[in-house]
Amino acid sequence: MDPLHLPQKCSRFLGTLTTAPKNLQFFGGSTLSLRGSGKGKKSVFVLITLIMAVLVFFQISSASTGSQEIQAISDSATTWWIWPLVLFIVTFVLGIVAVLGGVGGGVLFVPIIGGFFPFNLDFVRGAGLLVALSGALAAGPGLLKRGMADLRLALPVALIASSAAIVGAMIGLALPKNVVNVALGLTILGIVAIMLMAKKSEFPEVPKADVLSTALRINGIYYEASTGQEIPWKIHRTPQGLALFIIIGVMAGMFGLGAGWANVPVLNLLMGAPLKVSVATSKFLLSITDTSAAWVYINNGAVLPMMVVPSIVGIMLGSIVGVKILAKARPAAIKYVVIGLLLFSGLRALLKGLAIWN
Amino acid sequence: MAKEIKVTEEQLIYAKVLDLGMKIGLLSLIISFIIYLTGILDPFIPVKDLPKYWGLSVHQYLEATGIKPGWTWLRVLDKGDFLNFLGIAFLAGVTIVCYLAVIPIFIRKKDWTYTIIAILEVLVLLLAASGILKIGGH
Numbered sequence: 001m002d003p004l005h006l007p008q009k010c011s012r013f014l015g016t017l018t019t020a021p022k023n024l025q026f027f028g029g030s031t032l033s034l035r036g037s038g039k040g041k042k043s044v045f046v047l048i049t050l051i052m053a054v055l056v057f058f059q060i061s062s063a064s065t066g067s068q069e070i071q072a073i074s075d076s077a078t079t080w081w082i083w084p085l086v087l088f089i090v091t092f093v094l095g096i097v098a099v100l101g102g103v104g105g106g107v108l109f110v111p112i113i114g115g116f117f118p119f120n121l122d123f124v125r126g127a128g129l130l131v132a133l134s135g136a137l138a139a140g141p142g143l144l145k146r147g148m149a150d151l152r153l154a155l156p157v158a159l160i161a162s163s164a165a166i167v168g169a170m171i172g173l174a175l176p177k178n179v180v181n182v183a184l185g186l187t188i189l190g191i192v193a194i195m196l197m198a199k200k201s202e203f204p205e206v207p208k209a210d211v212l213s214t215a216l217r218i219n220g221i222y223y224e225a226s227t228g229q230e231i232p233w234k235i236h237r238t239p240q241g242l243a244l245f246i247i248i249g250v251m252a253g254m255f256g257l258g259a260g261w262a263n264v265p266v267l268n269l270l271m272g273a274p275l276k277v278s279v280a281t282s283k284f285l286l287s288i289t290d291t292s293a294a295w296v297y298i299n300n301g302a303v304l305p306m307m308v309v310p311s312i313v314g315i316m317l318g319s320i321v322g323v324k325i326l327a328k329a330r331p332a333a334i335k336y337v338v339i340g341l342l343l344f345s346g347l348r349a350l351l352k353g354l355a356i357w358n
Numbered sequence: 359m360a361k362e363i364k365v366t367e368e369q370l371i372y373a374k375v376l377d378l379g380m381k382i383g384l385l386s387l388i389i390s391f392i393i394y395l396t397g398i399l400d401p402f403i404p405v406k407d408l409p410k411y412w413g414l415s416v417h418q419y420l421e422a423t424g425i426k427p428g429w430t431w432l433r434v435l436d437k438g439d440f441l442n443f444l445g446i447a448f449l450a451g452v453t454i455v456c457y458l459a460v461i462p463i464f465i466r467k468k469d470w471t472y473t474i475i476a477i478l479e480v481l482v483l484l485l486a487a488s489g490i491l492k493i494g495g496h
Contacts, residue, residue, distance in 0.1 A: 080406045118409070122416040134384070134449060141377035144370070147363035151372060151460075155472060159479050166486050173493045177415060216471060223363045230363070287376070288479070291453045295486035298443070298450060300493050301427040302416040305442035306408055309391040312384075 083118065088310035091131070095318015099326060101338035104286070105315040106132030106258030108338070111188050111345035114181075115352065119307060121177055121184075125256030126297035127307045129169075129290050132258030134312045135319070136286035148280035152218050153235070153273065157281075158288035160242050161249035161259070165289050168253025169296035178353045184255050185350025191261050192342050195335075198265050206272035209234040213271075222277055233274050241271040253293035258286050368460040368467075375459045379452030387445025390438075399438035428489035454483045 091105075094112065098105045110128040114121045143149035172180060209219065219234040235241075244266050252259040263282035267273045273281065297303055351357035365373075393399055403411065403423055411419050420427060431440045457480045464473040485491065 080409050083409065083412075119412045120415055120419075122419075123412060130446065130449070134380075137376065137380040137383070137449060137452065141373040141380070144373035144376070145365065147365045147369075151366065151369040152472070155475050155479070159475055159482065162479065162486075163482050166482070166491065170491060170493050173416065221363060288453050288483075291450055292483055292486040294450045295483070296491055296493075298446060299428050299487070299489040299491070300416060301420045301425060303443075303446060304408070304412060305391065305394060305439055305446070306405065307412065308446065309387060309442065313388070 084306050084310045087113065087117065087307065088314040091311045091314030092318040092321075095315040095320075096322040096325065097318075097334070097337060097341070098315070099319050099322030100334040102335075103338055104132055104258040104260040104283075105135055105319070106256065106286075106290075107188075107191065107261055108341060108345075109311065109315070110256050111184065111349050112341065113311075114184070115345045115348035119304075121180055122173060122297075122302045123304050123307055125172060126294070126302035127304070127311050128256035128258070129253075129294045129297055130303065130308050131311050131315050132256070132286055133290040133294050134316065136258075136283055136290060138316070140284045140287045143280040143284050147220070147222055148276060149284035150218070150220050150273075150277060150281050152216065152220070153267070153277070154281050154285050154288070156216060156218075157242065157245050157267075158285055161245045161252070161285065161289040162292035164246045164249025165253035165293040166296055168250035168255075169293040170253075171250070172254035172256070173296070173300055173302060178355065180254075181349045181353030183353075185346050185348070185353055187251060187255060187257070188342050188346030188349060192339055192346060194261060194265065195339055195342075199269065200275055201268060202275045203231065203233075204268060204272040204274070206234050206236045208236065210236045210238050212238040220277070222274065224276075231274060233272075233277060235271040235273050237270055237272070241266050244270065249289055252286075252289050253296065256293070256297070259289060260286065368463040371463060372456045372460050375456045376452060379455055380449070383445055383448035383452055385445075386448055387442065390441040390445050394438035394442055397438065399436060399441060401439040402434060402437040403439060427492075451487065454480055454487070457483070 090112070091109065094105060094108045098108055106128050109131050110124055113119065113127070114124040117124070119127075140149065144151065175183075213219070213235045216238075218238070219232070221230050221232045223229075224231050244262075248259050248262040248266065251257070251262070260279075260282050263285055264275075264278050267278035267282060268275050348357065394401060395405075402425070411422060414422060419425075431443045434440045435444065457476050461473060461476045461480075464470075464476060
């Protein structure tokens with residue numbers, strides 16, 4: 001594959017996600033999703049089976065073979081390539097699931113790879129940040145050029161979130177692994193709760209822009225392709241929103257998750273940006289927030305190219321395939337696949353941290 | 359025909375720089391990884407030894423391999439594994455270049471608030487990239 005073609009495709013496909021109403025997802029988007037065809041449902045179950053089978057296989061292998069045997073397998077000169085290859089395959093599948101489920105790849109990557117692969121969580125979080133960063137960098141130009149993401153909205157938020165992400169990354173690398181696992185597990189379970197309960201608002205009502213957003217001139221117009229309307233927007237509750245981005249930034253840096261799961265509700269529900277502007281600006285925002293945290297991981301040695309490159313390429317190729325599937329149908333059950341995967345891997349991280357399921 | 363919304367000059371410039379930087383970064387990452395995999399340049403850590411290290415915490419890994427963190431990888435770019443850090447650093451650095459490209463536009467427009475925000479962001483990202491921020495072992 002022409003490598004230059006890859007980001008263009010991703011950019012176009014990811015751009016499509018935010019411009020076509022039927023494709024726009026917000027935590028699984030129960031009201032926007034298409035009803036799945038029989039074929040679509042079958043694909044979902046194949047996907048679930050595939051992912052679960054791979055994960056369970058790893059766990060059974062670990063449980064049934066002694067740690068010395070695993071060490072021997074791991075040390076074998078002939079089998080070193082198996083894990084990067086499996087990583088590539090799993091991230092490819094995750095790329096498909098992420099697009100169909102309307103979530104970022106990073107939020108699935110860290111708990112699943114951290115919970116079921118032999119890689120240390122330090123390297124998984126470093127790779128997770130770079131995976132989320134690459135996705136955001138690929139999507140950013142298209143979103144900005146189309147006016148979906150808004151630079152004036154993103155810049156103040158990014159300053160706060162990226163500063164906080166540095167702190168989060170430093171905390172994450174300094175804490176003992178079991179503490180990080182427990183916190184990660186609880187966070188993932190929290191994300192599941194948000195996905196199940198959070199509402200969304202296409203065009204939130206903002207009676208009056210607040211003083212800060214007025215001073216910063218954060219407002220805009222975007223073109224709604226489905227209705228052919230130009231929609232002016234403004235925001236409110238800016239100080240509260242910015243304060244929440246401190247917490248979001250810390251969590252993004254600490255767990256390497258990306259932060260779309262938190263960015264979108266704050267921008268949309270709290271600050272009142274239209275849903276599409278929130279989704280697009282959130283995606284672009286990750287390219288800045290994750291940059292600062294990624295540098296902390298890079299400079300502290302927590303980046304292994306043998307993990308990072310297969311993951312980035314796998315998830316990007318998976319995203320391309322996911323968008324092709326999405327163009328035909330979005331099986332309604334995919335939301336529950338994502339929730340199921342997060343629940344499973346969140347519990348795994350929590351129990352691992354508590355030394356109940358090692 | 360799809361209607362275009364006019365975006366600001368700085369937003370367009372940011373998008374163009376980001377687009378170019380992201381493509382260069384991703385391309386160099388893929389090329390360097392091919393060089394790494396094919397063994398054209400010997401890696402610092404032999405690939406068959408990687409499984410001994412990837413399960414260790416980053417502090418144990420650095421200790422066991424003798425790798426110095428920070429920007430020391432620049433001195434060992436003749437090693438296949440460290441060559442990949444060129445692409446990784448490029449991807450992680452492109453945002454700084456985007457900000458540097460839009461600061462003059464904010465200044466020309468006398469948009470002082472956003473000039474300051476953009477300069478502060480560059481400083482934050484440079485601090486993160488500098489390697490000054492070290493983390494103790496656990």
